[in-house]
Amino acid sequence: MEGTAVRGRLTWQTATVGAVTDETSSVRTLSLVLPGWAGHRAGQHLDIRLTGDDGYQAERSYSIASAPGEPVAITVERLDDGEVSPYLTEDVQIGDEFEVRGPIGGYFVWDGDASDSVPLLLAAGGSGVVPLRAMLRHRSRIGSSVPVRLLYSVRSQAEVIYRSELSSPADGVEVIYTLTRKQPPGWTGYARRVDQKMMAEVAWPVASGPLAYVCGPTNFVEAVASDLVALGYPPQRVKTERFGATGTP
């Protein structure tokens, strides 16, 4: 076993809630004031630590919803049996403080530099859209023109996170929904779980050298990733991030 270089340790810092935005009935975006933030890359996440009056601590990991250079934001989905998400989605007030450490992760990131100048396929299951939204915002901020397709699998239109933002995507960005449980009257889009036929229709041709980012619940990620590999995507061009039943990325 070879060792690894020891760099600076990641330390907990105090975050103050600066703004709160309701995305859906159970999903909320919190904009955080973090004076000591070192900056982040699109797709990274952060850990949050809450400490109760009795000293009990709970830690959770959340994807960063904002682009590099924007105020750090997280988007949290309420899980009814959760310890942390009910506080973050219901009780939290502007000015509240909790501990944060980050940014974390170097794998599920998109920098948009020259080596990334290939068509992007983003596939989101439910709240898996959060880090992909950071990538979309980053693409706009750096003036990138790489073509992007976002396939967003969600149960119903009411559960679409960032709905207004995604309804007017930037030039070169296409958003394709599949509404797996409930569709509005007259819906002509996909209305089923992601399958290989859908991926074959949505995914960029392998010959264009695309890069894919897939984020969502474990079973969604496994299905999409294996469909893409079956279509000929090299496994190393399919980056994955799995959410557990606990909602952690």
Add this chain to the structure above:
Amino acid sequence: MRLLEDNVLDGNAIGGMLIEVFGAEMTTAVGTCGVCGTRGQVAEMAVYQPRLGTVVRCRVCDNVLMVFVAMHGVTCVDLRGLDSLV
């Protein structure tokens, strides 16, 4: 064997803990399974988090690569399932 299939995470989920343990960003480190020889980035490994700690398994052969258990602020680390981690 995998009773908690839906709860399988990946190495992205433990990036913060790994920085705490190793002092460096580790999700892009490449580990080699000591049983089947599969090489992969930590971000791609299968991560299970039962209440007691964290278990990281090889996605190909299910071998236990790494185990982390924290008690009284000290994290015990077992890397016996890895041939290398660089």
